[in-house]
Amino acid sequence: MSKTIAILGTGTGLGTSVARRFGREGYRVALVARTRERLEALAAQLTAEGVEAAAFPADLSRPADVRAALAAIGHVDVLEYAPITTEGFTAAAELTVEKLRPYADTYLFGLVEAVQAVLPAMLERGDGAILVGQGVSAVHPRPYLSGLGPVMAAARNYVHSLHAELADRGVYAGVVHVAALIKRSAGEASLPAGIDPATIPSIDPDDIADALWSMATKRDEIERLLPEA
Numbered sequence: 001m002s003k004t005i006a007i008l009g010t011g012t013g014l015g016t017s018v019a020r021r022f023g024r025e026g027y028r029v030a031l032v033a034r035t036r037e038r039l040e041a042l043a044a045q046l047t048a049e050g051v052e053a054a055a056f057p058a059d060l061s062r063p064a065d066v067r068a069a070l071a072a073i074g075h076v077d078v079l080e081y082a083p084i085t086t087e088g089f090t091a092a093a094e095l096t097v098e099k100l101r102p103y104a105d106t107y108l109f110g111l112v113e114a115v116q117a118v119l120p121a122m123l124e125r126g127d128g129a130i131l132v133g134q135g136v137s138a139v140h141p142r143p144y145l146s147g148l149g150p151v152m153a154a155a156r157n158y159v160h161s162l163h164a165e166l167a168d169r170g171v172y173a174g175v176v177h178v179a180a181l182i183k184r185s186a187g188e189a190s191l192p193a194g195i196d197p198a199t200i201p202s203i204d205p206d207d208i209a210d211a212l213w214s215m216a217t218k219r220d221e222i223e224r225l226l227p228e229a
Helices: 014-024 036-048 063-073 097-125 148-169 205-218
Strands: 004-008 028-032 053-055 078-081 128-135 171-178 223-226
Touching (some): 014 028, 014 036, 036 053, 063 097, 078 097, 097 148, 128 148, 148 171, 148 223, 171 205
Parallel strands (some): 004 028, 004 078, 028 053, 078 128, 128 171, 171 223
């Protein structure tokens, strides 16, 4: 039976590249994000390219949506969690609970919900991989660039703990931190008018997908910062 990767937070950048990368290796691809029409169009495109793909619309900020999507997908060998990021940053001195809560719902609580949905079966099989993609502010906080950072730092802490607890039980957990604008992504598309993407450090999502594939198969590192120096 073909293995399955569930891509939670499928977008035009990283999610699409991950789908193609794992699809080339024979994985079935389950695409999860909010917009049904966009997911179904991508699933059709991937199918035309020879990748078995299907759409599972869900809002990652809603635990019930996450559970329902993963229940509909069924067997999951690899969980990739990288919600689409278009939000701007907030100064730490101006950060409020109200501003922080939506970030936590999507980038932390949604991840925990997804892991709990797939982990029991992975442990029973003695095999599986949990991959997280997020921004570098989780590792390198900077003044005036807060908001997502504290939540992603908590997610990083969670992944590190999972890695230590699960490695001897056949389940891998790892995280990639991206310190550049992802090409072809929603973040690139949402840049304010007048900002030239060519003036911002960028990375091809295919390179991130290659890193995630390497981490999932070699399982010899907990995290990687991209682009690599």
